[in-house]
Every structure is written in structure tokens, then in C-alpha cells.
Amino acid sequence: MTEIVLDTLGKDFGSFTALRDMDLTIRDGEFMALLGPSGCGKSTTMNMIAGMLEPTRGQIRFDGKRIDGVPMAKRGVGFVFQNYAIFTHMSVRENLAYGPKAQGMSRAEVTRRVSDIAELLQLTPMLDRRAAGLSVNILQRIAIGRSAAVEPAIFLLDEPLSNVDAAFRAVMRSELKGLQRRFSQTMVYVTHDQLEAMTMADRIAVMDHGRLLQVGTPLEVYNNPSDTFVARFIGSPGMNLIPARVDGDTAHMDGIGALTLTAAPGTAQVLAGFRPEVVHPDDDGPLAMGVEIVEHIGARTIVHLRAGETEVKAVLDAEHTAPREGQAFRFRVDAADIRLFDPATGAAMK
Ligand code: ATP
Numbered sequence: 001m002t003e004i005v006l007d008t009l010g011k012d013f014g015s016f017t018a019l020r021d022m023d024l025t026i027r028d029g030e031f032m033a034l035l036g037p038s039g040c041g042k043s044t045t046m047n048m049i050a051g052m053l054e055p056t057r058g059q060i061r062f063d064g065k066r067i068d069g070v071p072m073a074k075r076g077v078g079f080v081f082q083n084y085a086i087f088t089h090m091s092v093r094e095n096l097a098y099g100p101k102a103q104g105m106s107r108a109e110v111t112r113r114v115s116d117i118a119e120l121l122q123l124t125p126m127l128d129r130r131a132a133g134l135s136v137n138i139l140q141r142i143a144i145g146r147s148a149a150v151e152p153a154i155f156l157l158d159e160p161l162s163n164v165d166a167a168f169r170a171v172m173r174s175e176l177k178g179l180q181r182r183f184s185q186t187m188v189y190v191t192h193d194q195l196e197a198m199t200m201a202d203r204i205a206v207m208d209h210g211r212l213l214q215v216g217t218p219l220e221v222y223n224n225p226s227d228t229f230v231a232r233f234i235g236s237p238g239m240n241l242i243p244a245r246v247d248g249d250t251a252h253m254d255g256i257g258a259l260t261l262t263a264a265p266g267t268a269q270v271l272a273g274f275r276p277e278v279v280h281p282d283d284d285g286p287l288a289m290g291v292e293i294v295e296h297i298g299a300r301t302i303v304h305l306r307a308g309e310t311e312v313k314a315v316l317d318a319e320h321t322a323p324r325e326g327q328a329f330r331f332r333v334d335a336a337d338i339r340l341f342d343p344a345t346g347a348a349m350k
Contacts, residue, residue, distance in 0.1 A: 010057035033197035036207035078152030099150035120147035228346040278337035285332035
């Protein structure tokens with residue numbers, strides 16, 4: 001197990017700054033997701049941790065020791081990429097055994113690791129198959145297994161599930177979590193998929209445009225996003241953000257109605273944020289909008305509401321009768337579920 005510290009880490013490519021002054025501590029044995037849209041600097045950060053890229057500024061420390069200049073092979077990291085890297089002419093067993101053998105482990109230890117990993121990743125029935133004929137899903141599972149078999153102190157995964165199909169992705173999410181529980185490695189997982197980050201990570205580092213915006217547990221970033229970018233990016237659909245005028249403990253939203261707040265932040269123009277899940281249908285509720293689209297997705301219904309230019313998404317459980325398109329919809333949002341943001345900076349207001 002290893003603690004990773006990124007200390008004012010930065011990376012430029014020519015005059016372009018891909019990463020700015022990133023401070024982040026990834027604890028011993030923690031599953032940390034680096035989450036953000038394409039181009040935000042996730043892979044650049046990961047490649048510097050792995051040793052494939054040198055930082056322009058700042059330091060990386062493993063257990064307090066600077067690792068700048070230490071070659072990748074000496075860092076004790078396992079790395080899995082989006083595109084599996086496996087030996088297709090070898091059997092699954094040979095692929096899994098490759099790393100431990102290269103490390104000079106005894107035959108008994110190699111055998112133990114191969115059967116351990118194969119069991120965790122459901123590869124046991126196909127250990128003697130040649131990799132060449134196997135599906136993309138299985139090849140990526142082998143790639144993960146091959147890196148895990150080395151039992152690296154740090155396990156880095158860069159979008160490992162983006163090429164596997166949706167059903168398999170769900171299975172792999174729980175297998176990866178199981179892998180980490182079994183080996184208690186420090187895991188850093190790069191993804192643009194908030195669901196992957198939310199379901200697997202102990203903590204999530206949300207990034208955008210080369211900046212680290214927020215670090216917290218999935219529930220912390222979900223419940224208390226540091227700014228409007230995080231509020232929109234986390235959750236599916238993301239948080240509703242409605243222009244409102246606050247006066248005392250009331251937020252007035254044009255054409256919709258007024259929300260009561262827990263605090264009275266004075267008088268200000270704000271963005272009032274609330275999650276689609278906290279919209280409660282209520283015939284006596286203070287808020288009213290028109291129903292534009294109703295999407296039934298199994299146990300939940302997503303209702304798109306509109307009043308003039310303002311849009312709100314509501315997620316209703318199956319227990320509620322779904323409203324019909326074209327109808328008026330009255331609702332309430334409890335004061336504890338409302339977050340306020342500064343419309344100029346996007347930052348959360350205290
Ligand atoms: P993606 O999921 O698309 O890989 P990302 O968040 O991982 O996104 P990075 O790959 O870290 O993003 O890239 C961050 C920015 O740095 C991007 O704008 C990218 O074009 C740029 N960049 C990355 N590598 C290089 C390079 N070798 N030379 C120049 N620019 C680069």
C-alpha cells in the first residue's frame with residue numbers, strides 16, 4: 001500500500017497548460033476516481049503518476065519520497081489502459097502468469113496468483129483458451145487481471161471500461177471493487193463516466209480544464225458540489241440550476257414560484273440548485289411548471305418541466321402517478337435540499 005501525494009503538480013505542452021497546480025493526497029489503499037470531461041487533464045495526471053510523463057511543475061511523492069526521475073518500471077505501479085494490451089498468441093493462463101514470472105516468483109506463487117485472479121475476474125473456465133479468439137469484454141478483463149497479478153502497490157486504470165459493452169461494464173464495476181478489497185491497493189481510476197466514479201470510488205476528484213474542482217466522497221460531491229460545473233456533471237440528470245432572486249429566506253424564481261431556504265443570505269441574485277430526485281409532486285406545492293416530456297425508465301420516471309425559458313428535470317419513483325405531457329405540475333422542494341450558487345463565479349454560496 002502506498003500514499004500518493006500530488007504537490008502543486010502542473011504540466012504544460014508547449015504554451016498549453018494541461019494541468020494547473022493540482023494538490024491531491026490519495027491515501028493508502030484508497031480507490032480514487034479522477035473524473036471529468038474529455039481533455040480536462042485526467043490522463044495527463046495519471047501518466048505523470050505512472051512515470052510516462054515528467055511534470056513541468058510540482059512534485060509527486062509515494063509514501064513521502066519524491067519519485068521524479070524514477071523510471072516507470074521502478075515505481076511499483078500497475079497500469080491498465082482503455083485499449084487492452086495482452087499477448088493474443090498466449091493462453092489466458094500465460095497472460096496472467098506473465099508478470100509474476102517476470103518478477104521471478106516461485107512456480108507455486110505464480111500458480112496461486114493466477115488462480116486467485118482468475119477466480120476474482122471469472123476467468124477460471126477459460127484459463128487454457130488462447131486469448132486470440134476471445135471477445136473484447138473478456139480481453140479487457142484479462143488485461144486487468146494481468147496487471148493485478150503483479151500485485152502492484154499502486155494500480156492505475158485509465159478508462160478501462162470504455163470499450164466494453166454496457167451490461168459487462170456493470171459486472172466489471174463490481175469486480176474491480178472486489179479486486180481492490182482483496183488486495184487493498186491504492187487505486188487511481190480515470191473516467192469521464194460519473195456513474196463509474198460514484199459506484200466504485202472511495203473519493204472522487206472532479207476536474208475540468210486542467211483544474212481540480214472538488215475532492216470528496218461520492219455523497220459529498222453529490223450533495224454539496226463546490227460549484228455549478230460539479231453540480232451539473234455529477235448525477236444523471238444533473239442538478240437543476242435556476243436563476244433566482246433571494247430576499248431574506250425566500251428564493252423567487254420567475255414564473256415558477258418561491259422556495260423557502262434554511263438560511264437567510266440577505267438579498268442577492270443566485271442560482272438555486274436542487275437535484276431532480278428532490279422534486280416532490282404536491283398539489284398544494286408552491287411551485288408550478290408545465291410538463292414537456294415524460295420519460296419512463298423502469299422504476300423511475302424523468303419529467304421535463306418548463307416555464308418560459310426555465311427548465312427543470314424531476315425524477316419520480318414508480319409510486320407516483322406520472323404526470324402527462326401538456327399538463328400543469330405542482331411541486332415542492334424542501335429547504336434542506338436547496339443549494340445556492342453565485343451566478344457570476346459558479347461557486348457554491350455558504
Ligand atoms: P481524454 O479522456 O480525452 O483523454 P483527459 O481528461 O484524459 O481526456 P488529457 O489526455 O490529460 O485529458 O489531455 C488534457 C489536454 O492536454 C488536452 O487538451 C490534450 O489535447 C492535451 N494534451 C495531452 N497530451 C498532449 C501532448 N502530448 N501534446 C500536446 N497536448 C497534449
